Amino acid sequence: MHLRGTQRINAAGELEIGGISAVALAQKFGTPLYVVDEALFRENCRRYREAFGPDNRVVYAGKALLCTAICRLVEEEGLYLDVSSGGELYTALAAGFPPGRIYFHGNNKAPDEIRQGLEAGVGRFVVDNLYELTLLDRLAGDAGRRQEILLRLTPGIEAHTHQYIRTGQIDSKFGLPIATGQALAGIRQALESPNLKLVGLHCHIGSQIFDLEPFREAARVMLGFAGEVREATGWVIEELDLGGGLGIYYVSGDDPPAIEAYAAAILETVREAVRERGLPLPRVVVEPGRSIAGPAGITLYTVGGVKEIPGVRLYVMVDGGMNDNIRPALYQARYEAALANRMREEPATPVTVAGKCCESGDILIHNVHLPYPVPGDILAVPATGAYNYAMSMNYNRLPRPAMVLVGDGRAEVIVARESFADLTRNDRIPERLWK
Ligand SMILES: Cc1ncc(COP(=O)(O)O)c(C=O)c1O
Numbered sequence: 490m491h492l493r494g495t496q497r498i499n500a501a502g503e504l505e506i507g508g509i510s511a512v513a514l515a516q517k518f519g520t521p522l523y524v525v526d527e528a529l530f531r532e533n534c535r536r537y538r539e540a541f542g543p544d545n546r547v548v549y550a551g552k553a554l555l556c557t558a559i560c561r562l563v564e565e566e567g568l569y570l571d572v573s574s575g576g577e578l579y580t581a582l583a584a585g586f587p588p589g590r591i592y593f594h595g596n597n598k599a600p601d602e603i604r605q606g607l608e609a610g611v612g613r614f615v616v617d618n619l620y621e622l623t624l625l626d627r628l629a630g631d632a633g634r635r636q637e638i639l640l641r642l643t644p645g646i647e648a649h650t651h652q653y654i655r656t657g658q659i660d661s662k663f664g665l666p667i668a669t670g671q672a673l674a675g676i677r678q679a680l681e682s683p684n685l686k687l688v689g690l691h692c693h694i695g696s697q698i699f700d701l702e703p704f705r706e707a708a709r710v711m712l713g714f715a716g717e718v719r720e721a722t723g724w725v726i727e728e729l730d731l732g733g734g735l736g737i738y739y740v741s742g743d744d745p746p747a748i749e750a751y752a753a754a755i756l757e758t759v760r761e762a763v764r765e766r767g768l769p770l771p772r773v774v775v776e777p778g779r780s781i782a783g784p785a786g787i788t789l790y791t792v793g794g795v796k797e798i799p800g801v802r803l804y805v806m807v808d809g810g811m812n813d814n815i816r817p818a819l820y821q822a823r824y825e826a827a828l829a830n831r832m833r834e835e836p837a838t839p840v841t842v843a844g845k846c847c848e849s850g851d852i853l854i855h856n857v858h859l860p861y862p863v864p865g866d867i868l869a870v871p872a873t874g875a876y877n878y879a880m881s882m883n884y885n886r887l888p889r890p891a892m893v894l895v896g897d898g899r900a901e902v903i904v905a906r907e908s909f910a911d912l913t914r915n916d917r918i919p920e921r922l923w924k
């Protein structure tokens with residue numbers, strides 16, 4: 490297993506994170522357990538902020554991992570925050586995140602969510618379609634506000650990533666396509682909307698991308714279009730938001746560019762593109778989620794049954810599964826793993842790690858080499874900070890795991906483990922069903 494952030498092997502041969510043994514964490518807080526390495530989360534925020542500089546903005550994409558404590562870290566590190574629902578907005582506000590630093594996303598914001606954003610005074614709405622443009626203009630008028638917006642466009646770029654997380658192509662539920670003329674129609678409508686101020690343009694081409702060229706291409710296409718818009722309407726782009734998408738290392742063979750290389754590629758392309766088109770240099774915005782939160786998270790499980798089907802496979806069953814990490818089932822995502830209590834032993838046995846859900850597809854890792862596992866071992870799966878807890882669920886009525894923030898030998902619960910009582914909290918039995 491590739492160690493990252495504050496992960497080390499301690500004198501007892503155990504995995505340590507943030508100065509604490511993973512085995513001790515599992516004992517104290519139970520498993521499955523999400524562990525967030527505070528130093529690495531903060532370092533990723535800082536690297537983004539420094540690489541993009543004070544004239545640009547780094548907006549953390551809350552969909553990757555959000556809870557109130559994470560909002561505090563993002564705020565302290567001076568980043569902006571992308572929320573994509575009323576629930577994410579509520580979480581940010583509950584954590585005291587400054588509303589002016591919030592970007593409100595979503596391809597189907599409900600009127601109540603829009604009102605919630607207007608009332609809170611969010612900095613930007615990223616408007617996804619013409620219906621939302623009309624609705625937001627009306628609701629902003631009702632609220633007596635002139636709302637600053639970006640318009641989300643689909644630039645027609647195919648990023649080489651899983652089809653479920655590709656978003657830049659024309660046939661996408663997100664954004665207004667440039668190629669069909671709907672983007673220009675949206676801009677004209679925005680410019681005529683009395684309660685909206687169009688500040689800039691947004692696109693997001695997909696996620697877990699290793700190649701920098703699609704990001705460069707997105708910047709060129711967007712600024713090429715901004716040049717055409719200026720000729721057609723006189724409107725000049727102030728802010729160019731290129732979304733998120735930088736990939737991270739999950740398994741051997743993954744080779745993501747560094748945050749600094751990604752920033753340099755984007756900033757250089759933007760400078761070239763505006764020079765060619767005689768446009769003023771816009772503020773550049775990026776919205777990283779996975780590349781900030783992903784590497785900072787690690788999940789700990791306890792090994793239960795170990796089942797050998799002779800000549801076929803060794804199944805290692807853990808006490809979590811697709812409930813806390815749906816990515817292998819949904820995107821064929823791959824992960825490394827190690828036995829946190831036996832880090833110095835040779836990982837010589839090929840195993841299949843299975844979860845505890847009633848689904849044959851609940852396989853967390855199809856093939857990973859471990860020391861021959863026994864019940865009670867602690868299995869650590871790294872790089873689970875993004876789109877794991879955020880996509881967790883209660884299938885089979887499994888309570889969601891706890892999350893702890895670790896650093897400097899300290900571990901603090903930032904999301905409590907769900908209890909069985911939490912599972913029935915919203916259940917209701919109609920009177921007639923009581924005997
Ligand atoms: C609009 C938008 N911004 C940012 C992100 C974050 O992307 P990533 O986690 O790949 O950096 C997403 C999700 O992919 C998104 O849809």
Ligand SMILES: N[C@@H](CCCC[NH3+])C(=O)O
Nearest residue numbers: 552654696697816875876
């Ligand atoms: N949930 C996806 C990423 C989606 C990004 C949201 N726009 C994943 O785990 O890879």
